[in-house]
Amino acid sequence: MRVLIAYYSRTGVTRKTCSAVADVLRSLDDSIEVQVEEIEDRTDRSGARGYLAGGKDAMLRRPTEIGPVEAEVGSFDLVVIGTPVWAWTCAPAPRTFCEQFAQQIDRAAFVATMGGSGDRGAFKALAECCGVEPLATLTLLEKHVKSDDEENYRGRIEEFARELATKAGGQ
Numbered sequence: 001m002r003v004l005i006a007y008y009s010r011t012g013v014t015r016k017t018c019s020a021v022a023d024v025l026r027s028l029d030d031s032i033e034v035q036v037e038e039i040e041d042r043t044d045r046s047g048a049r050g051y052l053a054g055g056k057d058a059m060l061r062r063p064t065e066i067g068p069v070e071a072e073v074g075s076f077d078l079v080v081i082g083t084p085v086w087a088w089t090c091a092p093a094p095r096t097f098c099e100q101f102a103q104q105i106d107r108a109a110f111v112a113t114m115g116g117s118g119d120r121g122a123f124k125a126l127a128e129c130c131g132v133e134p135l136a137t138l139t140l141l142e143k144h145v146k147s148d149d150e151e152n153y154r155g156r157i158e159e160f161a162r163e164l165a166t167k168a169g170g171q
């Protein structure tokens with residue numbers, strides 16, 4: 001099974017989460033091939049101004065310009081899309097990725113990280129943009145990702161990776 005994990009991360013929380021999902025998936029089975037790709041948002045999202053404008057763009061469901069995507073998205077059996085929750089929905093870069101590659105995504109799973117709430121809105125937006133319902137979803141709180149907590153971070157990632165391997169591996 002070939003899995004692409006494509007994510008956007010402004011401050012590293014979703015990056016850490018998606019890298020950990022990739023590591024666990026690879027460790028589960030030699031037949032699982034995982035490629036990880038960070039989605040680049042060409043809009044400057046740094047600082048307080050970037051935060052405010054980002055929240056507004058997310059709320060208004062505005063797409064953004066993303067950097068070139070190296071992966072052959074259509075060649076993967078499963079595409080896992082990772083996003084931070086912004087304004088109770090997904091961030092603009094993963095939204096744009098899904099819109100651009102919707103035709104090439106048959107099976108998807110979603111990962112969200114957040115401060116406190118809004119993952120349901122983010123997953124709904126990603127599903128609409130990709131045109132597919134996810135096989136599985138994983139939500140982690142930023143504080144748990146940063147704490148490396150066994151129960152709320154490592155254990156949840158392991159559970160999610162196993163769910164993906166079972167659901168997508170069986171074809």
Ligand SMILES: Cc1cc2nc3c(=O)[nH]c(=O)nc-3n(C[C@H](O)[C@H](O)[C@H](O)COP(=O)(O)O)c2cc1C
Pocket residue numbers: 008009010011012013014015050051052054055056083084085086087088089113114115116117118141142
């Ligand atoms: C513009 C903006 C809007 C946000 N809106 C929400 C929100 O609606 N709900 C929430 O729980 N966290 C919200 N957050 C917090 C992020 O979801 C959280 O910090 C996330 O884990 C950051 O992931 P990253 O480091 O991969 O960018 C927001 C952050 C930003 C920058």
